[in-house]
Every structure is written in structure tokens, then in C-alpha cells.
Amino acid sequence: MKIRILSIIMVMVLSVSGCRDVLDLRPLDKLDGETLFATPEGVRVYLANLYGQLPIEDFSFGRLGFNTANINTAGIAPATQTDDAANSEFSHLLDGGGNFQWWDPGYKLIRDINLLLETIPTVSSLNDADKATLLSEGHFLRAFTYFALVKRYGGVPLITSVQQYTPDVESLKVPRSTEQETWDFVLGECDAAIENLPTSRTEDNRRATKWVAYALKSRVALHAASLAKYWSKAPLSGPAVSQGLVGLESSLANHYYEQCIEASRKIMDEGGFSLHKPTPASPEEATANYMELFQNPNGAANEVIFTKGYTNPGSSGHSYDFWFNPNQTSDGAPHPGRMNPTLDFVDLYESYSNPGQRAPIVTTTDGNVNDYNGFNPSKTYLRFDTPYDIFKDKDARLWATVVLPGTEWKGKTIIIQGGYIQPDGTPKIETKDEIAVNGVTYYTYGAANWANYSGFEVYLGNMTRTGFSFKKFLSPNPVPPNLTYSTTDWIEFRYAEILLNYAEAVVESNYTANNAQATAKDAINAIRSRAGHTVDIELSLENVLRERRVELAFENKRYWDLVRRRDYHEVFNNTIRKALVPILDLRVSPAKYIFVRKNLSRENPLTFPTNFYYAHIPGVGANGLVQNPQY
Amino acid sequence: MKKIAINIKQVLAIAILVVTASACELDNYDAPNAQLSGTIIDEETNELVEQDIIRGTTIKIIEHGYDPVQPQYLRVKNDGTYANTLLFANTYTIQPELRNFVQVAEQEIQIGSDTKLDFRVQPYIRVKDASIVKEGTKIVATFKLQQTVPEVVSRIGLYAHAEPIVGEPIRSVASETQLGRTVDEDETFTLVIDAAENRAALKSGSQYFFRIGAVITVPEAKFNYAPAIRLTID
Numbered sequence: 001m002k003i004r005i006l007s008i009i010m011v012m013v014l015s016v017s018g019c020r021d022v023l024d025l026r027p028l029d030k031l032d033g034e035t036l037f038a039t040p041e042g043v044r045v046y047l048a049n050l051y052g053q054l055p056i057e058d059f060s061f062g063r064l065g066f067n068t069a070n071i072n073t074a075g076i077a078p079a080t081q082t083d084d085a086a087n088s089e090f091s092h093l094l095d096g097g098g099n100f101q102w103w104d105p106g107y108k109l110i111r112d113i114n115l116l117l118e119t120i121p122t123v124s125s126l127n128d129a130d131k132a133t134l135l136s137e138g139h140f141l142r143a144f145t146y147f148a149l150v151k152r153y154g155g156v157p158l159i160t161s162v163q164q165y166t167p168d169v170e171s172l173k174v175p176r177s178t179e180q181e182t183w184d185f186v187l188g189e190c191d192a193a194i195e196n197l198p199t200s201r202t203e204d205n206r207r208a209t210k211w212v213a214y215a216l217k218s219r220v221a222l223h224a225a226s227l228a229k230y231w232s233k234a235p236l237s238g239p240a241v242s243q244g245l246v247g248l249e250s251s252l253a254n255h256y257y258e259q260c261i262e263a264s265r266k267i268m269d270e271g272g273f274s275l276h277k278p279t280p281a282s283p284e285e286a287t288a289n290y291m292e293l294f295q296n297p298n299g300a301a302n303e304v305i306f307t308k309g310y311t312n313p314g315s316s317g318h319s320y321d322f323w324f325n326p327n328q329t330s331d332g333a334p335h336p337g338r339m340n341p342t343l344d345f346v347d348l349y350e351s352y353s354n355p356g357q358r359a360p361i362v363t364t365t366d367g368n369v370n371d372y373n374g375f376n377p378s379k380t381y382l383r384f385d386t387p388y389d390i391f392k393d394k395d396a397r398l399w400a401t402v403v404l405p406g407t408e409w410k411g412k413t414i415i416i417q418g419g420y421i422q423p424d425g426t427p428k429i430e431t432k433d434e435i436a437v438n439g440v441t442y443y444t445y446g447a448a449n450w451a452n453y454s455g456f457e458v459y460l461g462n463m464t465r466t467g468f469s470f471k472k473f474l475s476p477n478p479v480p481p482n483l484t485y486s487t488t489d490w491i492e493f494r495y496a497e498i499l500l501n502y503a504e505a506v507v508e509s510n511y512t513a514n515n516a517q518a519t520a521k522d523a524i525n526a527i528r529s530r531a532g533h534t535v536d537i538e539l540s541l542e543n544v545l546r547e548r549r550v551e552l553a554f555e556n557k558r559y560w561d562l563v564r565r566r567d568y569h570e571v572f573n574n575t576i577r578k579a580l581v582p583i584l585d586l587r588v589s590p591a592k593y594i595f596v597r598k599n600l601s602r603e604n605p606l607t608f609p610t611n612f613y614y615a616h617i618p619g620v621g622a623n624g625l626v627q628n629p630q631y
Numbered sequence: 632m633k634k635i636a637i638n639i640k641q642v643l644a645i646a647i648l649v650v651t652a653s654a655c656e657l658d659n660y661d662a663p664n665a666q667l668s669g670t671i672i673d674e675e676t677n678e679l680v681e682q683d684i685i686r687g688t689t690i691k692i693i694e695h696g697y698d699p700v701q702p703q704y705l706r707v708k709n710d711g712t713y714a715n716t717l718l719f720a721n722t723y724t725i726q727p728e729l730r731n732f733v734q735v736a737e738q739e740i741q742i743g744s745d746t747k748l749d750f751r752v753q754p755y756i757r758v759k760d761a762s763i764v765k766e767g768t769k770i771v772a773t774f775k776l777q778q779t780v781p782e783v784v785s786r787i788g789l790y791a792h793a794e795p796i797v798g799e800p801i802r803s804v805a806s807e808t809q810l811g812r813t814v815d816e817d818e819t820f821t822l823v824i825d826a827a828e829n830r831a832a833l834k835s836g837s838q839y840f841f842r843i844g845a846v847i848t849v850p851e852a853k854f855n856y857a858p859a860i861r862l863t864i865d
Contacts, residue, residue: 235850235851236850236851237850237851241850371828372831373828373829373830373831374831376830574800574801574802574805598831599831605803607686607800609686610851621699621701629851630729630851
């Protein structure tokens with residue numbers, strides 16, 4: 001009985017105490033905006049998270065997404081989706097926007113940015129100037145994020161405030177804006193960023209400045225302008241097109257080109273930037289200067305506008321040295337040699353003796369550079385003493401970007417050889433063999449042991465199959481043979497890109513105000529001078545585009561250049577990329593090198609269907625959005 | 632002792648096999664019970680309209696009774712016939728989507744055990760008087776084009792491949808001309824592939840298929856073709 005009374009009292013006490021607000025505690029594992037943004041450290045923590053999520057197409061970006069340096073990507077880089085390079089192991093099909101899917105992460109980031117933009121004005125501890133700067137920084141981040149969405153999907157839903165959860169899901173659905181509205185929104189966000197960002201920062205100097213926002217605007221406007229001008233090269237149809245969700249009117253092209261010109265010119269006139277070491281004494285010096293720019297961007301502060309840093313080897317590094325060293329300098333990494341620049345790309349570089357022209361590698365006396373059928377005994381091949389003499393006179397940047405056969409890299413002579421011609425004239429090409437001639441043993445791949453050469457054998461997929469290996473961005477020092485041990489920093493915006501954006505926009509729109517034609521010509525020639533050229537070339541679309549491709553090679557621009565100019569489906573239409581095979585000619589003594597231009601071995605013909613210009617929008621059944629054409 | 636241990640392992644292995652195999656029971660869903668097949672026919676000449684087997688004409692079919700519903704797309708064979716033998720009997724809305732002919736109206740159709748549906752269409756381009764002959768190592772194609780819509784003919788081509796499914800998307804060698812203009816039906820076009828210049832793809836003594844194609848500048852238009860011809864290369 002007593003026990004029953006006791007328990008009744010207990011229950012009463014407990015339930016009465018439950019009526020107090022003891023449960024209305026502030027959560028201990030979350031901070032509200034007021035607390036978080038009350039201190040500069042809190043602001044930095046929140047912003048560091050946003051910058052970390054920013055869709056920067058850097059060393060850690062690829063077909064598996066952003067920040068994937070710690071994943072086995074098979075060394076498939078964005079460049080191997082283009083005509084600049086092939087992967088040594090896989091002849092993988094081209095990815096459309098589809099495999100670069102970035103929808104959910106994009107909108108999560110936008111929500112985080114919107115939270116920042118809505119919270120900042122309410123924080124009492126910040127003064128108005130700080131608030132304005134932070135808001136502009138938020139607009140920069142939002143511009144960067146929407147740019148990544150619009151170039152993949154076309155017009156997208158513009159979410160500009162933090163949506164609150166409600167059981168009425170329909171009210172949360174935002175339809176797609178037109179592609180034009182979306183581009184204009186991104187450009188407007190750039191303007192909002194430019195407005196109050198500082199021109200420089202003394203601390204946290206990797207955060208956005210006014211010039212970074214101008215640089216973004218330059219890139220965005222050029223992309224939009226090119227789309228407007230060239231969209232009809234690959235027209236699409238269907239509801240998304242008829243509603244304007246994809247596609248831009250060609251009449252908008254000059255409007256966007258002018259925005260690119262103005263933003264670029266602002267940086268050129270007022271930004272105080274310049275090219276890193278602009279006047280080399282010789283091509284050799286130009287090669288060294290260009291390599292140093294990418295091996296340590298921090299030593300080129302005058303050229304670099306915006307960097308993404310890599311600090312901790314083993315956790316937050318990237319994996320370029322792991323995947324892309326030639327086989328001989330892998331430092332023990334099991335899968336090197338994956339990046340193989342193509343002959344198509346190498347051909348593009350000018351020679352110093354014939355400025356303003358691409359200089360395809362001539363291998364035969366007939367000068368035919370369009371025969372890719374392989375070794376033909378009836379042809380007369382040019383003979384060279386070394387495997388690299390054939391590239392002499394080519395642009396310094398080729399030597400700085402590509403490991404050419406027989407050149408030095410990380411203290412080793414990189415041997416890239418595809419076979420030999422026996423003294424009796426029998427060719428042994430892309431097959432493992434050896435032969436003794438006058439007491440000397442020759443090997444088809446240039447050495448007896450696979451560890452001592454870097455080309456053409458199928459072994460492990462470690463050998464280049466184009467005849468070229470890759471070194472731009474790679475460390476000249478040993479790097480531990482694991483993923484995420486590379487710490488070279490990534491340059492997202494640099495001055496040379498701004499000059500090239502400007503020149504392209506001026507040429508494409510035939511813009512003349514403000515002495516634009518002469519300024520644009522000076523811009524591309526300044527970049528060429530830095531590469532050791534001494535003769536200026538004319539301002540023409542062909543010259544600007546070639547210059548852009550070689551100067552910005554492997555900086556993950558080529559994919560989007562092919563997309564925005566609607567060149568992808570023409571460049572890749574049953575296309576087989578090309579190789580240059582160095583072959584030791586034993587018909588003569590001493591043996592000499594000959595070279596064969598041929599279709600890449602183990603390569604599928606690649607095609608870019610025109611619907612790939614827009615990615616497929618995920619989840620249309622639930623989100624109710626209009627799907628892009630042909631998905 | 633050792634022998635017993637092995638026996639236990641064997642017993643275990645058999646037991647696992649039995650358990651996993653018993654999981655292989657068939658599901659209790661009905662099997663597809665309907666078929667749709669047909670042709671794409673030129674309404675004027677009553678000939679089949681030649682197609683591509685990849686990146687070619689597609690037919691969109693939408694099954695009724697589901698919302699939201701994911702459309703299904705049928706591919707068409709090179710000769711202009713198509714078939715899907717694994718459908719479920721139901722009412723469907725059908726319309727070609729990507730195509731090399733002028734769009735035809737959407738139609739509702741009851742698909743049953745063996746439903747036939749032919750599309751009578753107006754191809755964008757008719758390849759007329761096509762001839763592909765061998766002259767030494769050269770393959771010479773001559774033909775005329777009749778365009779049925781006002782847009783310009785953007786490209787014409789002669790395509791070669793070892794398989795009869797040759798076309799613009801499937802070829803090892805192509806000889807193409809960017810036209811970019813309208814054509815008169817009396818104009819004769821000539822395209823040449825020289826096997827001697829393409830020995831990596833066209834081996835002497837082997838047989839290859841050759842096909843003439845042309846494409847109009849209508850958005851997303853697919854190629855129109857003449858039938859493929861088989862020739863032995865010298």
C-alpha cells in the first residue's frame with residue numbers, strides 16, 4: 001500500500017516537473033548565427049567550409065566529382081576527356097555533362113551560402129563595413145556555384161533564400177529559370193561581389209578579392225557569349241528548348257562579350273597584375289619559368305589571382321604525382337604514366353621559326369602529316385640522332401608541359417620508344433622483342449627491363465601510348481607513392497587567362513572601343529613573349545584559340561572550351577586520337593631515330609553526342625522540373 | 632581426424648549451396664505478354680526509310696496508367712524496321728522522337744500479343760540514283776539528293792565499315808563534304824574513298840560495306856541514307 005502511494009507521488013512529482021521548460025535547452029552541439037559570427041574565427045570557420053565545397057575544377061576534380069583525390073580515379077583526368085590527352089590504360093568513352101553530375105552538392109552549397117547571406121545582416125557584433133564585405137563574399141561564392149550549375153544544366157531553379165521545411169512540399173518546388181535568366185543572375189552576383197570585396201587582403205589572402213570576382217565575371221561572360229554565338233551549331237529541340245530553359249539567342253553574344261571585355265580590362269588596367277617573368281632570355285629560360293609557375297604558384301604572386309592550396313600530404317593533398325609521373329620516375333607508385341598528351345595536342349605548338357602557325361611534327365620526306373596508317377616501308381622517314389631532336393624549335397611551353405622522349409625528368413632520361421626496324425628492314429613495332437646487331441643488343445622499348453622505360457608496352461597500363469608523358473604541375477622532388485601526397489597548389493584564376501579571355505571576346509565581337517584591337521594583340525603577344533617568342537603575330541581567332549589552348553593546357557579549361565564553343569561534337573565524331581611513335585632505325589649505322597604518326601593503339605573511336613552539351617537533371621519525377629533534351 | 636575435418640567442410644559447402652540455390656526461386660511477376668513491331672515507310676516511294684542503329688531514330692512509347700511515367704524509347708534497325716517483343720499489354724501513346732523524317736502525329740494504340748504499327752513518313756532527304764562502284768583502289772559513290780523540307784543540307788558522306796550497320800556513327804573511314812546549302816534534285820554528287828590512303832582500316836582483299844548519307848539542318852535531325860553496298864577492296 002505504502003509503495004503504491006509512494007509511486008503515485010513519484011509519478012506526480014515527475015509529471016509536474018515535466019511542465020517546466022527544462023527541455024527547452026539550447027542545443028549543445030549547434031551554434032546559432034549570432035554566436036558563430038560574433039568572432040572573426042567563427043566567420044572564418046564557416047567560410048572555410050564554403051570555400052572547401054566550392055566547385056573548383058582543380059587537381060582533385062574528375063569524372064567522379066570534386067575533391068576526389070583520395071579515390072581510385074584510374075588517373076582519368078578531365079584532360080583525357082578531350083583531344084589534349086589520353087589515359088594510358090583505358091580508352092574510356094567521353095563523358096557528357098551526365099558523368100560530371102553536380103546537382104545535389106550544388107544546391108546544398110547554395111543553401112549554406114544563403115544561410116550566410118541571411119544571417120550576416122542580423123549579427124549585432126559586426127560593423128556595417130564588415131557586413132558589406134562578407135555579403136559580397138557570399139555573392140561571389142553564389143556566383144561561382146551557379147556558374148558550375150548553369151554550364152552543366154542550362155537554366156536552373158534560382159534559390160535565393162533559405163527555404164524552410166513545410167509539409168506542403170509543392171510550395172518548396174522552384175521551377176527552372178531560363179538559361180538567359182540564369183546567366184544574367186550569375187553575372188549579377190559577380191557585380192554584387194565586386195561591389196564591396198577588398199582589392200587585397202593582408203591576412204587570409206586566399207579568400208576572394210575584387211579582382212577574383214572580376215576574373216570570375218570575365219570567365220562567365222565569355223562562356224555565355226560563346227554559347228549565344230555558337231549554340232545553333234548543335235541545336236536541340238523539345239520542351240526545355242521551347243521554354244528557353246536551354247539555349248541563348250545569338251543576338252545576345254555581343255552583349256556578353258562586352259561584359260567579358262569590361263571585366264577583363266578592369267583587371268588589366270587597375271588590378272596591378274602581370275605575367276610571371278615576362279621576358280626570358282632564351283626558350284630554355286622560358287621553359288624553366290613556365291614550369292616554376294605551376295610547381296610553386298606562391299612564387300608568382302604577380303600573375304596568380306586566385307589559388308586553392310594543398311597543405312597536408314596524406315590527408316588533404318592531391319594525387320597528380322601519384323598518377324601522372326612517367327613510369328621511370330614513379331617513386332614506387334603502382335599506377336604511374338596515366339596522362340598521355342596526344343600528338344594532336346603536341347602538333348599545335350608553334351615553332352620559333354614559323355610564328356603564328358601550328359607546327360605539326362613532320363616525319364617523312366614527303367611532308368604528309370595526315371597519314372596515320374602506321375609504318376610504311378615504301379616511305380622515306382626523316383632520321384634523327386636523338387628521340388627529341390624532332391621537337392627542337394618548338395615552343396618552350398611544350399617542353400615544360402610534356403615529357404618528350406629521351407628528355408630528362410627528375411634526374412632520369414625518360415625512354416619512350418615504340419620499336420625498331422631491323423637491319424633487314426623488318427619492322428618490330430609495339431611488340432616486345434630484342435635483337436643483337438654487331439654485338440650490341442637493342443630492345444624494342446629501349447631497355448631490357450620494364451622499370452627502365454616509359455612507353456608503349458601494354459604492361460600494367462603504366463606506359464604512355466601516345467609517345468608523350470606529362471609533367472606540368474608535377475613536383476621535381478620525390479613524392480611518397482600514395483594517393484593525396486601531392487601538395488602543389490592549384491591556380492584557379494591567373495592573369496594569362498584574363499588576357500586570353502579579353503583577346504577572344506575582342507576578336508569574336510570585333511570590338512574596337514578603347515583601343516581594344518591593339519590591346520588584344522599585345523595581350524596574346526605578351527603571353528607568347530613570355531614563352532620565348534620574339535616575333536609578334538596578328539590578332540586572329542585562330543591565333544587566339546591556339547594560344548589559349550597551349551598556354552592554359554591541362555588547367556581543365558579545354559573541356560568547357562569545347563562545350564561553350566560547340567566544338568565538341570565536331571572534334572569528336574568517330575575520332576581516334578593520335579600518337580607519335582619513336583622507332584630506332586637499325587638499317588643505318590649508327591642507328592638513328594625515325595617517327596611514325598599513327599592512330600592511338602587500344603583506342604575506341606570517340607563521339608560526343610549533341611545532347612551531352614547539357615547534363616541530365618536528376619530526380620525530375622520528384623522535383624517536377626523539365627528534363628533536358630534527349631534524356 | 633584430418634579426414635573428418637575435410638568432410639565437415641564439404642558438408643558446410645553443400646549446405647551453403649543448398650541454401651543459396653533455394654533463394655533462386657522465380658519471382659511471381661507476370662512475364663511480358665505483348666509485342667510491337669513495324670516499319671518506317673516513305674509515304675511517296677513506299678520504300679523503307681534507311682536508319683542508323685546507334686544515335687539514330689527513336690520511337691517514344693508511354694504506357695498508360697502510371698503517373699509519373701518514364702517514357703520508353705525504341706531503337707530502329709538500319710533497314711527501317713523496328714520491334715519490341717517484351718512489352719506488357721496495355722494502351723500506349725506512341726510518337727517518333729529523334730528522326731530523319733518530318734514529325735508525325737502522336738497516336739494512342741492498344742498493344743497486344745502481336746501488334747503491328749507502320750509509320751508512313753516524309754523523309755527529310757531522299758538519296759536517289761545511288762551507285763557505288765570500284766575504280767582500282769578507289770570507291771566512287773555518285774548520287775542525287777531530293778530534299779523535302781526547305782532547310783539546307785549540311786553534310787553529305789560516304790561511309791565504310793566492315794559491318795553492314797555502317798553509317799555516319801559507325802564507320803572506320805568516311806569521305807564527307809560540308810554542303811551548307813539547298814540542293815537541286817538533278818544535281819549529281821560524287822564522293823570518293825581511296826583504300827590506298829586508308830590501309831589501316833581498309834585491307835586489300837577484304838570485304839567492306841559502303842553507304843551514302845546526307846543530313847539536313849533541322850535541329851536534332853538524323854542522317855538519311857541509301858542502302859549499304861558490299862564490295863571487296865583491291
